[in-house]
Amino acid sequence: MALLSPRFFSSKRLVNASNGIPLRQGCASGRAIHLVQMALIDLGFPMPRSTGNPNYSPDGVFGNEMKEKLIAFQKANPPLAQTGEIDRATMLALDSKFRGYKHRVRLHFRSISLTNVPFQESLTWAEIVYGQYGIKMEFASGMSLMLSEAEEARLSQVDGECFWVISDGDYNELHSLGTPVPSTDLLVYYVKNIEDTVDGNLRGCGGHAPNRPACTVGANGTKWTTAHECGHVLLTKDFNPLHAPSAKNLMFKDTTAIGNMIPVLTHAQVAKMRSHPCCAAI
Numbered sequence: 001m002a003l004l005s006p007r008f009f010s011s012k013r014l015v016n017a018s019n020g021i022p023l024r025q026g027c028a029s030g031r032a033i034h035l036v037q038m039a040l041i042d043l044g045f046p047m048p049r050s051t052g053n054p055n056y057s058p059d060g061v062f063g064n065e066m067k068e069k070l071i072a073f074q075k076a077n078p079p080l081a082q083t084g085e086i087d088r089a090t091m092l093a094l095d096s097k098f099r100g101y102k103h104r105v106r107l108h109f110r111s112i113s114l115t116n117v118p119f120q121e122s123l124t125w126a127e128i129v130y131g132q133y134g135i136k137m138e139f140a141s142g143m144s145l146m147l148s149e150a151e152e153a154r155l156s157q158v159d160g161e162c163f164w165v166i167s168d169g170d171y172n173e174l175h176s177l178g179t180p181v182p183s184t185d186l187l188v189y190y191v192k193n194i195e196d197t198v199d200g201n202l203r204g205c206g207g208h209a210p211n212r213p214a215c216t217v218g219a220n221g222t223k224w225t226t227a228h229e230c231g232h233v234l235l236t237k238d239f240n241p242l243h244a245p246s247a248k249n250l251m252f253k254d255t256t257a258i259g260n261m262i263p264v265l266t267h268a269q270v271a272k273m274r275s276h277p278c279c280a281a282i
């Protein structure tokens, strides 16, 4: 049986669990366990021993705490058997509790350049990563910006450093283009080139003007760059660590290292993102 919740359906192991291949204590750790841990925490079963690591939190380890909380969940949801495993009935019960989204981020795409990763694909990957935490990345509008030749010549390469707070320069000019959107929505600008004076490898920038949440993605961006830069906007400059130390996390500095594995967010990152004005409760 397929899973319907955006929190779970991208995990083959959870789909397998819903088909009768249970996950139990001692089984391999990873994203499947992490997603169930996050779900249980959101349902009111806190896991103090499994959370708090800036690398990967909850930790994705099926240990004693996970087993205890699963039994508590099963006890609270009769007639589930208190197996302490992610068995078929338990997986389906969890899935049924998270059919919809709890939060929404409205995205407006503004493009002055085609990108290596088609924009629709970038949106899909963002939807999948954030959907794991009940956050809907919602397409609100898309617009190809019609620039004058002079503007295009100037802005196809965005110069200037990627500062957190943008008040002038190319980024500011770029983010002023196109139909304005409410300050509770997030703008994503696609450009040909981003000037990088640091390591020549910059693919995006989460900096923006106060009250104009926006990020910029270069044509060299990976499939995760759009989701990553939106993450910076939602985390704000105050979140520490700015970049996660693990390439399993969406906020790892170099998104090429994430590869094809679907990345996760930490419990603390998700909490911070959910509190951003662009992330509305629904």
Ligand SMILES: [Zn+2]
Residues within 6 Å of the ligand: 228, 232, 243, 252, 253
């Ligand atoms: Zn970054």
